[in-house]
Amino acid sequence: MDTVFCNVTAVTMDDQMHVLPGAFVGVRGGRIAYIGRHMPSEPVKEAIDGTGMVLMPGLINAHTHLPMAPLRGWSEDKPLQPWLESVWEIEARMDERTVRNATLLGIMEALRFGTTSVSEMYDHIGAIAEAVAQSGIKANIARGTTMFQGDEFDFRTFPGCVELREAVEQWHDYDDGRIRIEASIHGEYTSTYQLWEALATYAAEEGLGMHVHLSETKKEHEESLERNGLTPAQVLDCHRVWDVRASAAHCVWLDEEDMGMLSRRGVSAVHCPVSNLKLGSGIAPVVRMRAEGMNVALGTDSVASNNNLDLFEEIKLAALLAKVQTGKPDALPAAEVLKMATRGGAIAQGREDECGQIALGMDADLILLDFTKTHLIPCHDVISQLVYAASGHDVVLTMVRGRILYRDGQFPTIDELAVLQELAGYTIPTLFDPKDDESTPTEG
Amino acid sequence: MDTVFCNVTAVTMDDQMHVLPGAFVGVRGGRIAYIGRHMPSEPVKEAIDGTGMVLMPGLINAHTHLPMAPLRGWSEDKPLQPWLESVWEIEARMDERTVRNATLLGIMEALRFGTTSVSEMYDHIGAIAEAVAQSGIKANIARGTTMFQGDEFDFRTFPGCVELREAVEQWHDYDDGRIRIEASIHGEYTSTYQLWEALATYAAEEGLGMHVHLSETKKEHEESLERNGLTPAQVLDCHRVWDVRASAAHCVWLDEEDMGMLSRRGVSAVHCPVSNLKLGSGIAPVVRMRAEGMNVALGTDSVASNNNLDLFEEIKLAALLAKVQTGKPDALPAAEVLKMATRGGAIAQGREDECGQIALGMDADLILLDFTKTHLIPCHDVISQLVYAASGHDVVLTMVRGRILYRDGQFPTIDELAVLQELAGYTIPTLFDPKDDESTPTEG
Numbered sequence: 037m038d039t040v041f042c043n044v045t046a047v048t049m050d051d052q053m054h055v056l057p058g059a060f061v062g063v064r065g066g067r068i069a070y071i072g073r074h075m076p077s078e079p080v081k082e083a084i085d086g087t088g089m090v091l092m093p094g095l096i097n098a099h100t101h102l103p104m105a106p107l108r109g110w111s112e113d114k115p116l117q118p119w120l121e122s123v124w125e126i127e128a129r130m131d132e133r134t135v136r137n138a139t140l141l142g143i144m145e146a147l148r149f150g151t152t153s154v155s156e157m158y159d160h161i162g163a164i165a166e167a168v169a170q171s172g173i174k175a176n177i178a179r180g181t182t183m184f185q186g187d188e189f190d191f192r193t194f195p196g197c198v199e200l201r202e203a204v205e206q207w208h209d210y211d212d213g214r215i216r217i218e219a220s221i222h223g224e225y226t227s228t229y230q231l232w233e234a235l236a237t238y239a240a241e242e243g244l245g246m247h248v249h250l251s252e253t254k255k256e257h258e259e260s261l262e263r264n265g266l267t268p269a270q271v272l273d274c275h276r277v278w279d280v281r282a283s284a285a286h287c288v289w290l291d292e293e294d295m296g297m298l299s300r301r302g303v304s305a306v307h308c309p310v311s312n313l314k315l316g317s318g319i320a321p322v323v324r325m326r327a328e329g330m331n332v333a334l335g336t337d338s339v340a341s342n343n344n345l346d347l348f349e350e351i352k353l354a355a356l357l358a359k360v361q362t363g364k365p366d367a368l369p370a371a372e373v374l375k376m377a378t379r380g381g382a383i384a385q386g387r388e389d390e391c392g393q394i395a396l397g398m399d400a401d402l403i404l405l406d407f408t409k410t411h412l413i414p415c416h417d418v419i420s421q422l423v424y425a426a427s428g429h430d431v432v433l434t435m436v437r438g439r440i441l442y443r444d445g446q447f448p449t450i451d452e453l454a455v456l457q458e459l460a461g462y463t464i465p466t467l468f469d470p471k472d473d474e475s476t477p478t479e480g
Numbered sequence: 481m482d483t484v485f486c487n488v489t490a491v492t493m494d495d496q497m498h499v500l501p502g503a504f505v506g507v508r509g510g511r512i513a514y515i516g517r518h519m520p521s522e523p524v525k526e527a528i529d530g531t532g533m534v535l536m537p538g539l540i541n542a543h544t545h546l547p548m549a550p551l552r553g554w555s556e557d558k559p560l561q562p563w564l565e566s567v568w569e570i571e572a573r574m575d576e577r578t579v580r581n582a583t584l585l586g587i588m589e590a591l592r593f594g595t596t597s598v599s600e601m602y603d604h605i606g607a608i609a610e611a612v613a614q615s616g617i618k619a620n621i622a623r624g625t626t627m628f629q630g631d632e633f634d635f636r637t638f639p640g641c642v643e644l645r646e647a648v649e650q651w652h653d654y655d656d657g658r659i660r661i662e663a664s665i666h667g668e669y670t671s672t673y674q675l676w677e678a679l680a681t682y683a684a685e686e687g688l689g690m691h692v693h694l695s696e697t698k699k700e701h702e703e704s705l706e707r708n709g710l711t712p713a714q715v716l717d718c719h720r721v722w723d724v725r726a727s728a729a730h731c732v733w734l735d736e737e738d739m740g741m742l743s744r745r746g747v748s749a750v751h752c753p754v755s756n757l758k759l760g761s762g763i764a765p766v767v768r769m770r771a772e773g774m775n776v777a778l779g780t781d782s783v784a785s786n787n788n789l790d791l792f793e794e795i796k797l798a799a800l801l802a803k804v805q806t807g808k809p810d811a812l813p814a815a816e817v818l819k820m821a822t823r824g825g826a827i828a829q830g831r832e833d834e835c836g837q838i839a840l841g842m843d844a845d846l847i848l849l850d851f852t853k854t855h856l857i858p859c860h861d862v863i864s865q866l867v868y869a870a871s872g873h874d875v876v877l878t879m880v881r882g883r884i885l886y887r888d889g890q891f892p893t894i895d896e897l898a899v900l901q902e903l904a905g906y907t908i909p910t911l912f913d914p915k916d917d918e919s920t921p922t923e924g
Contacts, residue, residue, distance in 0.1 A: 108857075109864040113813045144854040313800035314868070316809045343868035344855045353797070356757035365760045369557045410588045411788045413552075413900065420553040424758070424787035429873035456857065 037080045038065040038438055041404065044086025046071070047418055048394040049093050049378050053371050055418050061091055063400040066437035071396065083170065084433070088408040088479050090418060094152025094401040094434060095347045096381025098305040099247075099285040099335025101158045101180075102142030102167075103135040106459060108339040116253070116315060123340055131160060137458040139167035140450055142345060147173060147442040149346040149428025152401040152435070155283060155306070155335070156219050157247050165207040168215055172441045172449045174401065176385050178220035178247035179203060183231040191234040200235075204242060210318055216386070216438070218244065221277060224268035225247040225256045238282045245386055246277060250305075251294070252286035253317050271296040273424040279305050283384045285326065285335060288318040295321075295328040304331040304384035307376070309353040311337035319357050323367050325359040333380040334373075339405075346428035351377050355423055370423040404433040481514065481524045482882055483507040485848065488530025490515070491862060492838040493537050493822045497815050499862050505535055507844040510881035515840065532852040535860060537836050538845040538878060540825025543600050543691075543729040543750040543779025545624075546586030546611075547579040550903060551781040560697070560759060567784055579604040581902040583611035584894055586789060591617060591886040593790040593872025596845040596879070599727060599750070599779070599829055601691050601699050602666050605643060609651040612659055616885045616893045618845065620829050621634045622664035622691035623647060627675040635678040644679075648686060658881070660689065660830070665721060667693040668712035669700045676719040683724045689830055690721060695738070696730035698771075713738040722747050727828045727863070729779060730755075731769065732762040739765075739772040746777040750829035751820070753797040755781030763801050767811050768784025777824040778817075790872035795821050799867055814867040848877040 039062070046059040048071075062070030062080070070076045070237045075083070104123075111122035130138070137159070146154060153174035156164055161179045168175040181196035183189060200219060208217040219239040221227050239246050240315050242406070251257045257315050269290060272278065278301040287305040298305070307320050325332055334350045336342050351373050358368035381453040382392030391401040405426060407415060412430065415421050441449055483506070490503040492515075506514030506524070514520045519527070547568075555566035560893060574582070579602070590598060596617035600608055612619040625640035635641050644663060652661040663683040665671050695701045695712050702774050708715045713734060716722065722745040723871045731749040734742070742749070751764050769776055778794045780786050795817050802812035826836030835845040849870060851859060856874065861867050878886040885893055 094527060106858055108869060109860045112861060112864040112868070113810045119809070141854060141857065148854060203864045286611050310800065313804045314809070316803040318808050340871070343864065346855070346871070349796075352793075356754065359760040360757045360762060363760050365559050365563070365758070366557045410585060410592060410896070411790070413585065414550055414903070417556060420556040420787070424556070425552060425783070427871060427873055428792070429871055452854070459858070 037062045037064050037076050037078050039082045039084060039404070040070070040076065040080045041084050041086045041091050042075065044091040044404070045407070045418060046394055047092040048088060049375060050393050050395055051420045053419065055141045059091070061394060061402075063435075066400055066439070068394060068396055068398050068400050071316035071394065078292065084404070086404065088406065089432070090405045090407050090420070090422070091394070092161055092405070093394055094377045094436065095150050095377050096333065096392065097146060097151045097154045097336055097345065097347050097383060098155060098283060098304070098333035098381045098384045099308055099337060100142070100154050100345065101479050102146070102156055103130065103138040103158050103160065103164060104338035104340050105138045105141040105145070106134070107191045108343050110340060119315070126288060130160075131255060132160050132163040134459065136163040136167050137455050139164045140171065140455045141459060142339070143171045143173050144447050144450055144452060144455070145345045147171070147434045147447065148431065149348065150403040150405070150431035150434055151345065151347055152205050152403065153381065153385060153387065155247060158382060159196065159199065161203045161217070162206065163359065165203060165210070165215055170449060172436050172439050174214050174391070174436055176218050176247070177203070177207070178218035178245070180222045181235065182222045182226040183228055185228060186224070189230040189234070191238070197234065204244065208242075208244070213390070218245040218247050220247040221272070223252070223256065224260050224272060229275050232272060232277050234275040236279055240429075244280065246280050246282040248272065248277065248282065248284050250284035250287055251289040254289055257289035267291060267294050269298055273301065281386050283333070285337075286317065286320065288312055288320045288327065290321065292324070293317060295325050295330060299329040304333055304380070305327060306333045306335040306384060307350070307354055308335045308337040309350055309357055311341040314341050319361055322354060323358050323362050331380055331383045332376050333384040334377045347377055348426060348428045351423055370420045373423055374419060378439065394442070400435055400438040402435045403431050405430045406432050481506045481508050481520050481522050483526045483528060484514070484520065484524045485528050485535050485846070486519065488533050488535040488848070489862060490838055491534060491536040491866065492820060494837050496837055497863065503535070505838060505846070507879070507882045510844055512838060512840055512842050513842050515838065526618070528848070530848065532850065533876070534851050534866070535838070535846055535851070536821045536866070537838055538847050538880065539594050539821050540777065540829065540836065541590060541595045541598045541780055541789065542727060542748070542777035542825045543701050543752055543781060544586070544598050544600060544789065545782035546598065546600055547574065547602050547604065547608060548782035548784050549582045549585040549589070550578070550608070552787045554784065558811075560710075563759070564665045576604050576607040576816065578903070580607040580611050581899050583608045584615065584899045585903060586783070587611060587615045587617050588891050588894055588896060588899070589789045591615070591878045592875065593792065594728040594847040594849070594878055595791055596830060596847065597825065597831065597835065600689060603643065605639065605647045605661070606650065607661055609647060613654060614893060616880050616883050618658050618835070618880055620660045620662050620689060620691070621647070621651070622662035622689075624664045625665045625675060625679065626666045626670040628670070628674055629672060633674040633678070635682070641678065648688065652686075652688070652691065657834075662691050663688040664691040665716070667696075667700065668716060670702050673719050676716060676721050680720040680723060688724065689727040690719065690724050692716065692726065692728050693731040693904045694728035694731055695766070696756070698733055701733035711735060711738050713742055717741060717745065723831070725830045727777070730761065730764065732756055732764045734765065734769065736768070739769050739774060748777055748824070750777045750779040750828060751794070751798055752779045752781040753794055753801055755785040758785050763805055766798060767802050775824055775827045776820050777828040778821045787895045788903050791821055792870055792872045795867055806882035814864045817867055818863060844879055844882040846879045847875050849874045850876050873891040
């Protein structure tokens with residue numbers, strides 16, 4: 037046995053939502069190989085004391101843009117249009133090297149807060165894949181593609197499609213599927229049917245997933261109704277975008293018909309509550325989507341609209357918003373939200389047989405949380421504690437496929453200082469910009 | 481000089497919201513005695529390196545019930561009535577000793593997350609005051625009093641009023657005002673006009689503040705309209721409850737007339753966004769209350785409806801909810817929310833000349849945050865970082881009146897282990913209750 041977590045409280049996230057106190061969970065060859073009440077009888081390379089700790093499946097961040105890490109706090113409290121313009125100002129300056137380092141910065145943050153797998157959507161995805169490969173984290177990486185009315189389109193030469201095909205050749209199923217490349221239509225409002233059909237066809241031929249921003253804002257949703265006589269979900273359906281496993285990020289403005297159709301088509305919604313509030317987009321109808329049978333996962337979106345990658349914030353906020361939205365405190369119980377952040381994400385990523393639970397044979401994608409701090413005492417209910425009282429800051433160890441990628445402030449696979457130094461030369465100003473110093477106070 | 485924070489980025493929270501990089505902030509006799517660009521020339525007992533750190537005024541939690549710490553996670557995802565009943569089940573078992581220790585547990589959590597002053601409302605307030613006195617934190621402590629139709633009422637003998645008068649004699653203005661005792665009507669719906677008038681008169685005579693739960697739920701608000709033909713705010717106004725400095729917790733359902741009247745009467749609203757979402761109460765009209773001229777502070781409420789005392793969560797959520805509620809991303813900018821959590825709280829507590837800013841002569845109620853972690857890099861804007869990306873977990877030091885009460889996981893004034901052992905015998909089950917273990921998994 038490579039590693040055993042000893043005397044830990046294991047939250048399995050299986051169908052019965054077992055919470056096992058005093059458990060021993062063993063890892064062999066990157067997979068969960070033992071769950072019991074005693075040390076396994078075979079030799080153990082590393083025993084990790086889990087006394088006072090909770091072990092659970094790693095969280096899955098099903099919608100993010102990691103390379104936007106340098107944009108954290110860059111442009112705040114602004115309406116969408118000026119916000120986008122100031123974001124584009126920075127993005128225009130980002131090259132492959134910046135994207136690779138920015139992705140590593142984002143991965144460190146994700147790992148530190150207990151995320152073991154991400155669904156990424158951006159460009160320069162070769163550079164993103166390099167960072168993911170190095171770090172050891174799991175990722176579905178989608179090449180978010182836009183195409184505007186009047187753009188010449190030929191799938192063989194259109195830049196976003198060329199980049200996607202190259203990434204599929206080089207990176208799809210890398211490291212036994214740790215990396216998966218996906219197709220991505222950035223959004224209905226930022227592309228045309230030629231792109232939708234070409235990507236839908238290509239994804240179906242290559243067995244790729246699809247990742248789309250869907251009905252994030254009321255404006256986007258209503259303009260599609262005006263332009264197409266159909267909602268964004270419906271018009272994309274007509275062009276066979278949902279023929280493959282697909283994730284639809286946001287889904288704030290879906291109507292009942294959309295929900296029924298997306299449910300039948302097996303599309304996962306990715307709820308990004310912090311981002312949707314921060315940009316004033318609205319509150320997604322999570323309880324209704326689930327009632328229609330849709331799988332709902334959770335995502336942070338980028339740090340430009342969040343401003344961190346702590347998915348525990350999404351977990352708590354998803355639970356809270358459902359209560360106030362429906363007026364029913366039991367509309368979305370704690371256990372269900374925790375499932376959205378683990379198994380729901382695994383389903384969205386097409387990884388439900390691989391991770392999202394502590395079960396024999398699953399990948400050892402695990403996180404350990406320190407439950408001995410004052411804010412987690414007493415502990416009447418481990419699940420409620422994880423959802424309402426804990427934070428990503430309580431994570432002390434993050435493991436993907438049996439490899440420890442974060443432990444007590446350290447990232448064994450990433451040179452943190454080198455990443456920060458690389459980024460300093462590109463887009464990051466000094467930690468505290470002198471422009472903040474508007475005047476000099478007097479002395480006493 | 482007793483203590484100097486050296487080379488720190490100081491967020492002053494003064495009217496100009498200065499952010500001072502490379503600052504030196506000195507403390508003498510419990511007060512801020514120096515703000516400059518160099519070490520002060522007089523001898524310094526302790527120099528604290530603030531490189532990569534942010535120093536700001538301590539947060540003020542303007543509505544909480546610290547002794548409810550043992551109820552964290554006790555009763556989850558339930559409608560109000562069964563929730564209240566299960567809470568009362570525990571509360572009936574709490575005596576003075578439990579309250580004192582539970583308050584110490586709550587104070588540790590508050591300090592750990594950067595709170596330097598709390599507005600408390602509960603009973604057994606003598607025991608609460610003992611815990612506050614020992615710990616060094618600042619507190620306004622209100623004796624939340626209920627009185628139901630049919631109860632015999634005589635101010636001289638009514639138990640809640642007796643307890644209040646005893647606490648005023650023993651504890652009001654203790655330690656040069658570090659503790660202040662306040663009168664408190666628990667709520668319009670849990671008392672009658674005899675109590676309102678008696679407490680309003682007593683508070684005015686003794687120069688005490690007043691702390692009330694106000695229009696938290698739609699039911700409470702509408703039943704007052706039915707019963708009195710007046711909103712809770714209006715009926716309490718008729719009985720002179722707002723004659724003294726007063727805090728009104730929640731204010732979710734205030735109407736425009738309430739806001740105008742409470743503004744003219746100088747009543748502070750205390751916004752508790754997490755608790756209001758968790759109990760499905762609604763979203764308080766913060767932007768409208770501020771537009772009417774009301775001071776708005778922030779509170780966590782108790783851990784039974786939160787479930788932690790990290791006021792940074794309220795800061796972020798208050799900013800986010802205002803955006804989605806108004807549809808305007810700039811409706812409540814980051815700096816304004818940070819003011820609510822500091823100066824707004826100081827105003828609510830009647831302490832605006834004493835704390836809430838880094839300024840010469842103010843009490844040294846200060847917190848230090850570590851800004852060198854991946855989730856706080858880069859830092860384009862310190863204020864936005866504090867509001868949207870930081871967490872109470874980033875606090876590494878909490879000081880009240882120049883005394884360090886929390887530093888790097890340690891509480892110099894509180895014996896953490898003794899508190900936990902005391903509570904174990906009362907209401908806290910073992911950390912992980914064996915009842916959670918419903919079955920035994922198999923081994924692999």
